[in-house]
Structure formats: C-alpha cells, structure tokens
Amino acid sequence: MAQHTSTGKIVLFYGVALAMLVFLLKYLEYRYLIHDLSVEVYLGVIAVFFTGLGIWAGFRLTIIKRIVRADETGNIISDEESRKRTGISKREQEVLALMASGLSNQEIADKLFVSLNTIKTHTANLFVKLDVSRRTQAIKKAKELRLIP
Amino acid sequence: MAQHTSTGKIVLFYGVALAMLVFLLKYLEYRYLIHDLSVEVYLGVIAVFFTGLGIWAGFRLTIIKRIVRADETGNIISDEESRKRTGISKREQEVLALMASGLSNQEIADKLFVSLNTIKTHTANLFVKLDVSRRTQAIKKAKELRLIP
DNA sequence: TCATCATTCACCCGAAAGGATGATTTAACC
C-alpha cells in the first residue's frame, strides 16, 4: 500500500532526524563546552524543528489521502447508478442539479412549477440522504458521488 | 457575543505550551530526582509533542494551499492569474475555498481565527467581485473561473 | 507624507435556508 510505505518513510525520516539532532547537540555540548545551555533553549530548538517537521508531515499525509480518494472516485460511474445506490429519487436529483447551478429554493420552485414548500421538502430529504446539513455541502457531496456533473 | 479572536492565537498557544512543558520537566526533575534522564528521552518527548502540534498547526495554516492546489484531474492552471484578473484578494480566495468545501460562515471564521463579521465582509466583497448574490453561485462561478478546483 | 488597498470588526435588518412534523394524492407493486 502506497500510504503505508509513505508513512513508514516519514517515520524513518523522523528517527534519522531525531538521532542526528541528538548527535549534533551532544557534539556541540562536548566540543564547545556549552554545558550551561538552559533547558529552554534546547526545548526551543527542538520545538521549532519538529513543528516544521510536523507541518511538513501533515501536509504529506493529507496529500496522500487526497490522491487515494481521487483515484477511487475517478471511476466512471453513471448518474443513474449513483442515484439508485444513494436512494435519491429522480425529482430529488433534479432539485440537486438546480441547487448546484446556484438557484435559490424559490427559483427552483418556479422552474419546476411547484411550490416553495415542496422544494424545501425535497432539499430536507436530500440532506438526510446525503448526510449533510447545508446546500453547499450537498453540492460538494453530490459531485463526489457523481450524482451531478 | 461575537468571538474576539486574534491571528496570534497559534503563536500564543505555542508559547504557553512551551512554558508549560518547561515547568513540567523541571518539576519532574526536582520532584522525583530523575536527574539522570538521558537527553534522548527529553528530545523524544518534545519531538512527539511538537510534531503533533505541528501537524495540527499545519492543518490550520496550509489548508487553503491544499484546497487551492488540489486538482483532481491534475491539470495545472494558474489560479493566481485568475485571482489577480478578477481582483480577488488572497484572503478572499481562502474564504472562497472554504465556502466551496461546504462550511458555514461561522465555521470559516473559526477555521481562520477571525470573527464572523469579518467573514461576512469577505463574502459580501466576493459576491460583488464575482457578480453573484448567493454562495452557491459564487462557488459555481469560482470553479468556472478556476479560482478554486 | 499621503493615498490606496487589504484585513479586520461592528451593528441593523430583511430574506433565505433549514429542522420538525403532518397530510394528501398518485402510481407502482405484490
């Protein structure tokens, strides 16, 4: 697994970095007789170094996750297939598409010749089926699930 | 009441964490007479702690870059060019990306460590610059303009 | 130094969206 090996690389890199740092500090300590360096200075150096390393590692790890996710959703799945799998009705999918095009509930209602309350019901059901709570999240998830282009 | 947050929150938190760690180690040292703790143990503790902190901070600080640069198809399009052409500031682009990820204004405010009112101002300015009136439209247009992936 | 822009925050108000619940009609299915 790509993610595992990358994680292993990072762990290995951490180990090497830590060891190098130990040797470096020990070397400086005995070479230049800086025994009286305060613990705060040591902590500061280590903190800064590993904070940077942590940021880098976190960045790498999230990149990996993103790529993996992009790969598995990169398959060609038909809208119809996705629709049935998620239990979303055709009307709901229609509302979803109009929602993603930036229309308000009232505008969707006008376009489909139904009442605002009807659209509100559709959207509420959509949010449950998509497990979201806002239309922006619904649009994002629907695109991920290939429910809408 | 509105949130009184500042951008120096992370720095402050780091300072407090570092100070607390110093005191903790000093306390342990003099309380339990563990003078002979090797430097490796100290470094290990600090490294682990600040690595976690770094990852957390990295998530906060680099989230926008990840979102902006993350293109599922991998095509390299200069979002910077689009940004300047539309006269949208970097901060506004950040807000735009978070908006597209489905976050509410309050959630965006929390993530960027600013107040809700600030985000509302950014969104209002974005709507003018993008010539839209709703966040769903803004997301759609921003994607078309390649301001966000 | 002055002007400009980005960023931040605040307040008010109305519109839109969302949550919860119930109800009716129609069509499909066994």
Added chain:
DNA sequence: GGTTAAATCATCCTTTCGGGTGAATGATGA
C-alpha cells in the same frame, strides 16, 4: 385490496445568509 414510495403542500420555529453602512489598522507604494 393493501402496502409502499414518490411527489406534492402546509405550518411553526430557529438559524444562517445577504445587503448596507461605517470604521480602525497596517502594509504598500507613489
């Protein structure tokens, strides 16, 4: 014929969003 699901519409209530306006700060550059 009874069951089920889809689609329709409703009311009540809360939260979020959007529009408008004003203002302070800091960085940038002419």
